[in-house]
Amino acid sequence: MATTDSTKQTLAQMGVDSPTKVASLFDDLRSAFDRDVAHEISSLDLEAARVKWLGRKAGILAEIGDNWLKPAAKEIKPAVGQSLNALKAHVEGQFTALAAAKDTAREQSAAARDQIDLSLPGVERAIGTRHLIRQTYEELERIFLSIGFRVVEGPEIETPYYNFEALNIPEHHPARDNMDTFYIEGSKAGHLLRTHTSPMQIRTMEKEKPPVRIIVPGKVYRRDNPDSTHGYMFHQIEGLAVDTDITFCDFKGTVEYFVREFLGPKAKTRLRPSYFPFTEPSAEVDATCHVCGGSGCRVCKFSGWIELFGAGMVNPAVYGCVNYDPEKLSGFAFGMGVDRLAMMKYGVGELPVLTQNDVRFLRQFP
């Protein structure tokens, strides 16, 4: 049987001396080729097979031309020529077809890799939610914007003038001791981290003529010892309304409206006398406990009431600092701890969880 090595010899050396023997020799070669490419296609090394069969110098077909055809005896030369052409056509045709098949296979496997099965359930991406403090701010802002207040913001680094003096808290006033303050090291002007959002009352009235109706969301800082209800930083929202004819009734009505909006229509409000240097009279605003409705429970320490925030009528002394005429103007102010309100409303027991960024906590408030 002819092997691919036989092309090194001449036909005479192999004893091939008739057209029939030529035909059978070429048949064998063709089978050898088919086996060859069948093997190569699976190892996907078609190029090696191509060189082996069609290589210009050492390729099998070139050798056949040199060793079989050229020296062939006259009687068999035409048969050798024809068979060689036929084999050549077969080999070339096969290579073309195999190359095409190989391309298709490559495309198909790439397509299979990229294929999207639309019937599979999608990958659920975890998306963030607004932080509970942010949500509470938005709720507070919604309520006050609905009755004509406007949001303003101000600096977290303040001067003692805005944080204290202009709010009627002179040096050595005991109210300064209640707000242990962070001072900025090296500041000649005595800059500090604001201890409340109230300085924006002054900054706004300095710039704007009455009527003024603002709320001021923002961070405030105190040198408290951190514990389950205190931190170095917390959030406040300040409120101020000043106009020519604002009465204590307006103050009370606004506060009651706020409490009902924030805690629900059944919530009742109580004003308790209090003291702040920048309001006169001052009040502590309480609401009926949102857990027991006022009958008394552990949350309200069995009093039926929850303390919400501080407020009062603007102290005339404050108007003096901003060139407002205390004879003609009146108004009210309030200052709320947003963290406290959020903890109370959503039943959060500990302040630190609000800043620890634990997703197990955050996910509870989608």
Ligand code: DAH
């Ligand atoms: N600034 C006060 C504090 O941080 C809160 C406050 C009380 C603000 C009464 C006010 C107010 O505007 O009228 O403790």
